Amino acid sequence: MSTVNLGLIGYGYWGPNLVRNFHAVNNCNVARVVDARPERLSLVTKGYPSVQVSTDADDILNDPAIHAVVIATPVFAHYPLAKKALENGKHVLVEKPMTASVKEAEELIALAESKGLLLMVDHTFLYTGAVRKIKELIDGGSLGKVRYIDSTRINLGLFQPDINVLWDLAPHDISILNYLVGQRPVSVNATGVTHTNNDIENIAYLTLNYEDGFIAHFNCSWTSPVKIRMMMIGGDQKMVVYNDIEPTEKVKVYDTGYEHKTDEDKKRILVDYRAGDVYVPKLNTVEALADMAKDFISCIIEKREPVSNNRIGLDVVKILEASNESIKNKGKEVVIR
Amino acid sequence: MSTVNLGLIGYGYWGPNLVRNFHAVNNCNVARVVDARPERLSLVTKGYPSVQVSTDADDILNDPAIHAVVIATPVFAHYPLAKKALENGKHVLVEKPMTASVKEAEELIALAESKGLLLMVDHTFLYTGAVRKIKELIDGGSLGKVRYIDSTRINLGLFQPDINVLWDLAPHDISILNYLVGQRPVSVNATGVTHTNNDIENIAYLTLNYEDGFIAHFNCSWTSPVKIRMMMIGGDQKMVVYNDIEPTEKVKVYDTGYEHKTDEDKKRILVDYRAGDVYVPKLNTVEALADMAKDFISCIIEKREPVSNNRIGLDVVKILEASNESIKNKGKEVVIR
């Protein structure tokens, strides 16, 4: 295949960014955009006169000239649309989180495999210069053994009407975590609360427990007066603070650590710590979404696996599903299958 | 009583601050300091030649000329020292947390009441200009109904050898919370991990659950490369960010809120939010410990109740004890008696 003809379903908040970036990818032709709202489609036409538009997803799903489908709808629609697209032989990119349940995600993955089609999830953060640099630092061993990840991702709004704040914001953290440390958690605990009478948590806290003492914790809120996007990655040699709000100095590497030893009487553990220099690496500043779009198209053409593969997508859904169960059971530990 | 003769037991990290501040209180005479380490006592003598020193706590506890005892030892020693002091008719100020168990705390409170003595806990933060100002804002109604408190209190070290990070750091948050919102939690969930082979958590997370949807969450760590001391207090009218690291602009009041309503079909809850001006009130900059010391001495002389009363001290220990149980039971909900 020399050019991938692309159809996009759902031109809401994220849709324009997707179209703009896929439009700029070599070997990619944005053929059609579908949205139920005519006023959204007129924006497409104004900006991209050559792109066809319509209100019926089947205009994409049933069009044999379209090779690949991008699904940017509310979460509940991911599964039926992706399923039909795969059944019709089309490669699929689905927005995060992949599906509304583990069962759906597993079914889609099996279907894609059986058909030899690419099924990818848009975990955009995996393509940022910041996450790439942190991955490089971890893989190169300079952080030592990673002991914890702690992330705060809070701001005011946008309240989602159908999914809670963990399903909305934590996919970023979970996918980054999964990409950085590889391991999968043994269990999760989650607590949260709703202040909007609709049983959809607007504040929630998620702890991920691992076998070897590694721990991850995510603090998510739609009701913070300030926007914070800060992740700490603590190794036993060095630690990283990743502050996504900073315009340029997003990643800071602290030559900071601690060691424990037993005192003379073998009675107590004494802990020593040190703080040294700080290093702020220069980051690649290419827009992450551009690299994500390129990865999707290249992987179709070259038949390889993307950075943001569907195993990460599935793990995200597994953890989210478990977090639901934990919240509804007052924070009790829920084991991940 | 015109002058309170004071004995201080424990001249470690916090002791010099206590002596310096009590030394400056009118109607207070720092009579004696006790510490098992002669090198610590020589510092007292150098700085305060008039203060007597010795290595035996009984020199204070059995001295009839001493009216009040300040206990600044490791936590496990709070109870036996405070008990003996009260039995010997002395008023007691104990460092936070009050005791190592609820049982001990309740026994001390009962003993103090039966003897008509003051038993106070040094929750210093209740005397800061920042916390006082936030209390004023809440009591004056300008925040509306308070819906959540979220606090991050992390830094590198000082690892405690006998208590975990929640017992070390969360007393600040819990006492502030208790002082600000009054209510007591129904239950707690806590998760945490130890990286130092001594079964003492160096990272821990604590959620406090309340009957009416209010939630509090505390993130405590001794293993962060950066020092963060930030508390958010979210009301349904306004929200406060209290950043204790800021030299002057510690308290920011955001005219920020959100409202929910049902849409036309009564099917969905829609949430609207707004962000407006920010206001940074000027704070009283008197050292909090000076006001705490004054409060202790004045309450002895005037026989009144201090701001940092022992009910707050007891509640702190109740929540900490429950957090232990929750951590050891993998995060399960533990009801507060």
Next chain:
Amino acid sequence: MSTVNLGLIGYGYWGPNLVRNFHAVNNCNVARVVDARPERLSLVTKGYPSVQVSTDADDILNDPAIHAVVIATPVFAHYPLAKKALENGKHVLVEKPMTASVKEAEELIALAESKGLLLMVDHTFLYTGAVRKIKELIDGGSLGKVRYIDSTRINLGLFQPDINVLWDLAPHDISILNYLVGQRPVSVNATGVTHTNNDIENIAYLTLNYEDGFIAHFNCSWTSPVKIRMMMIGGDQKMVVYNDIEPTEKVKVYDTGYEHKTDEDKKRILVDYRAGDVYVPKLNTVEALADMAKDFISCIIEKREPVSNNRIGLDVVKILEASNESIKNKGKEVVIR
């Protein structure tokens, strides 16, 4: 006139922003873009298929269907292009600084007046929510008498090949200053240095002296490792810090002031100061360039004067021209005519 047909000359760094914003203005039709570089024109065609392009400015200047011309070329070309456009009966918007000399600016203004045409300068900052809010605060009297403005506008690059750092960056500060305080300086002093062997200062400092003790000072550099865009506006009642790098809290109003009085012996002046609350007003977040574009088109249609009028544009050039003379004369005071 119901629709203004617009031609734009110069599609360099700023051109795309201009076209995007004029494209979105009601009653404005971006008819043609001219640039000598075909590769720039192909970007126009790709983004705006309906806009005509060519490499010859006369295609705009001689086209009777075009009512208004936007000139976004290097500074030296502003005068000849604007002159021909005005002579041909077209309204003109010229990028800042207006011209390369006072003489040119005065000639253009006289020409526009004699022809009854609009001649406006794009001092975009006058349309920002931040500057508008500060203007409102000053006009409303809450700052008291404004005593000083101090601005630092430094970053790394973009080195201009034809104008020095003051001509590049100070027009922002001077136009804001002029808009905020109205008065004109009596004289200027400027110092600076070149580190690039081309007699074009890359670091320069400019002091503006006023009759009544008001002072303004601008620090401009292309060779700073960090980007700073901070202006302080000191009134005798309150003071403003305008930090343009801040994403949301750009304007902070400090209830800060100082007073002087003579001591008892009338020998010394004693000065007292106070620091109070800080207030961070919410700002209008519409893109400033959008409002600038609207103002240009509306002023053509409604025959009124724009916020960024050409008297401000002329004053900017007067001060810049004087700064050149001062720098070349080792910082000596140069009187403004």
Next chain:
Amino acid sequence: MSTVNLGLIGYGYWGPNLVRNFHAVNNCNVARVVDARPERLSLVTKGYPSVQVSTDADDILNDPAIHAVVIATPVFAHYPLAKKALENGKHVLVEKPMTASVKEAEELIALAESKGLLLMVDHTFLYTGAVRKIKELIDGGSLGKVRYIDSTRINLGLFQPDINVLWDLAPHDISILNYLVGQRPVSVNATGVTHTNNDIENIAYLTLNYEDGFIAHFNCSWTSPVKIRMMMIGGDQKMVVYNDIEPTEKVKVYDTGYEHKTDEDKKRILVDYRAGDVYVPKLNTVEALADMAKDFISCIIEKREPVSNNRIGLDVVKILEASNESIKNKGKEVVIR
């Protein structure tokens, strides 16, 4: 000499810090403190019962048992007190700036040399971990050739009644500059303004011009709503930002630079720049004043020259005296002898 007996004249704002630090120096005995105000002396007695106090400077200057005198009075008194101390054979440490005129400074230096006595100026900043680290970076060559120093040192108050803001604040910047780059300026330009009717500038700007294109600029104010203490040191290889307000990350080293070259036609100078990693070195956190006090005592005992020698002190006064002349002559260039 095994122990230096020290007398201190002037127990105002800085005096307590001096006494506290000299008190802690080995081989130093703070013998007597003189101040005209009895209430200041009672503070000495309270804190240091062993130190003698009196209101007459001659009790120090005429006491043969006193080896060294610290002069911490208003500037005008530095010269007569230091002169008498030197004449009486005592070593002298004088607060910054050294004297109120170049003539006085030169006379004191000549006197000290003829007597073989130490005459040192307390430029405390030369002993900070930050300035030491920057010196190390420059001397080690990692910044390349230093091209500019730009410093902003502004806050609200303390207005001095006898010296202007440059004499009060710029000695810090000038001494650091002198220590870091060694060279002396050819000339200065200064502008400023007074808002307090007393002919004492509360805002002033100082440019230092050098032969080889190096430039330094200082922005000093007592009337800023915010406190800023930021110095930029630009080398042609790397650049440093020294932010003294930061609690720990005071020094940041930017791998930032720019290069110029002539374009193909030899007509224009083109400038290229790059921005790379940032490095934040760990700093020595010993209190600078402690090291300054130690240096004074050690240099007396070991008969060596201090870091903060009187040539730096003299250069500071030369530049300040020239700045006065420039301000009074409307910013004109004043050559440094």
